[in-house]
Amino acid sequence: MPITHAPTPLAPHLPEHPGPALAVTDLHFCYPDGQVALRGVTFQITPGEKVALVGPNGAGKSTLMLHLNGLLPGERGTVQVAGLPVADPHLRLIRAKVGLVFQNPDDQLFSPTVFEDVAFGPLHIGFPEAEVRERVAWALAQVEMADFARRSPFHLSMGQKKRIAIATVLAMKPDILVFDEPSAGLDPRARRNLINLLRDLPYTMLVSTHDMHLVAELFDRTIIMDEGQVVADGLTAQLLADKHLLERHGLEML
Numbered sequence: 251m252p253i254t255h256a257p258t259p260l261a262p263h264l265p266e267h268p269g270p271a272l273a274v275t276d277l278h279f280c281y282p283d284g285q286v287a288l289r290g291v292t293f294q295i296t297p298g299e300k301v302a303l304v305g306p307n308g309a310g311k312s313t314l315m316l317h318l319n320g321l322l323p324g325e326r327g328t329v330q331v332a333g334l335p336v337a338d339p340h341l342r343l344i345r346a347k348v349g350l351v352f353q354n355p356d357d358q359l360f361s362p363t364v365f366e367d368v369a370f371g372p373l374h375i376g377f378p379e380a381e382v383r384e385r386v387a388w389a390l391a392q393v394e395m396a397d398f399a400r401r402s403p404f405h406l407s408m409g410q411k412k413r414i415a416i417a418t419v420l421a422m423k424p425d426i427l428v429f430d431e432p433s434a435g436l437d438p439r440a441r442r443n444l445i446n447l448l449r450d451l452p453y454t455m456l457v458s459t460h461d462m463h464l465v466a467e468l469f470d471r472t473i474i475m476d477e478g479q480v481v482a483d484g485l486t487a488q489l490l491a492d493k494h495l496l497e498r499h500g501l502e503m504l
Contacts, residue, residue: 269332269333270294270295270296270297270330271295271296271297271298271299271331271332271425271426271454272294272295272318272329272330272331272348272426272454272456273294273295273328273329273330274291274292274293274294274314274317274318274327274328274329274330275292275327275328275329275330276290276291276292276326276327276328277290277291277292277314277317277324277326277327277328277329278290278291278324278325278326278327279310279313279317279322279324279325280325286478287310287313287478288310288313288314288317288324288478289310289477289478289479290327290479291310291314291327291475291478291479291480292327292480293473293480293483295426295454295456296454297425297454298452298453298454299454299455299471300448300453300454300455300457300468300469300470300471301455301456301457301469301471301472301473302457302458302459302464302465302468302469302471302472302473302486303315303456303457303458303459303472303473303475304458304459304460304462304465304472304473304474304475304501305474305475305476305481305499305500305501306476306499306500306501308477309475309476309477309478309499310475310477310478310479311430311458311475312430312458313478314475315350315428315430315456315458316350317329317336318331318336318348318350318426318428318456319331319336319341319344319345319348319350319428320336320337320341320344320345321350323337324336331344331347331348331425331426332347332425346371346375346422346424347422347424347425347426348424348425348426348428349419349420349422349424349426349427349428350419350428350430351412351415351416351419351427351428351429351430351432352415352430353430353431353432353434355403355408355411355412355414355415356411358415358418359403359404359411359414359415359418361403362402363399363400363401363402363403364390364395364398364399364400364401364402364403364406364414364417365386365399365400367403367414367418368385368386368389368390368399368414368417368418368421369382369383369385369386369421370418371418371419371421371422372385372386372421372422375422385421385422385423386399386417386421387399388420388421389417389418389420389421390414390417392416392417392420392451393413393414393416393417393420393447394413394447395410395413395414395417398410398414407440408435408436408437408440409436409437409439409440409441409443409444412432412436412440412444413443413444413447416447420451424453425453425454426453426454426455426456427451427453427454427455427456428455428456428457428458429448429455429456429457429458429459430458431458431459431460431461432444432448432457432459432464433445433459433461433464434460434461441461441464445464445467445468448468449468457469462490462501462502462504463504465486465490466486466487466490466504469486470485470486471483471484471485471486472484472485472486472489472490474489474495474499474501476498476499476500481499482495482499490503490504
């Protein structure tokens with residue numbers, strides 16, 4: 251498949267940092283219509299940690315996620331990735347290193363072929379053609395979709411599309427993966443395949459979900475948000491056993 255090389259500078263690497271992979275401190279955000287979405291959100295995630303983010307609709311989870319690579323600007327407070335503030339002049343580097351996977355894969359898949367979708371990020375960062383092809387092959391192998399490179403993404407199942415969307419992010423070799431409702435819309439087999447994939451991927455992760463069975467199975471730590479605030483942060487087993495806590499914040503006990 252031909253590649254049209256975009257001659258932009260290569261993205262630098264995140265510096266070595268002994269502290270948290272992700273640190274959010276007193277983050278506030280209000281939409282232009284006056285809706286207050288975040289009210290002093292604070293938490294940290296250590297390198298290699300996989301954390302679930304749960305809460306009712308309107309809790310602020312999606313708004314928070316859009317702050318993690320600078321898609322929304324915080325009004326007060328800070329977000330840091332490997333010690334770097336999510337702000338100019340670091341945004342280009344951070345957006346390459348914080349991979350955001352949206353709930354609807356059609357928001358990330360727009361090219362005629364799977365190969366071109368997965369190649370898009372590395373190509374426009376400025377990697378040479380040989381490395382772009384290597385990254386695409388590697389990313390598709392990670393999600394067990396290596397045989398789909400020449401397929402149209404628009405003719406795939408929802409589960410296959412979600413795997414390709416993940417591959418588009420993996421091709422950037424991120425340090426942190428951020429997922430919004432990864433199991434939404436999947437049939438039982440595709441959901442099980444996704445759980446196995448997330449378990450095996452060796453990345454720092456923050457996963458926003460309403461799927462409490464997925465939370466219980468995959469994550470040792472859970473953060474609960476409600477009304478724009480972190481209302482609980484701790485061991486998943488303990489939080490999911492607290493009936494009153496879950497009921498207060500619109501969550502279902504298993």
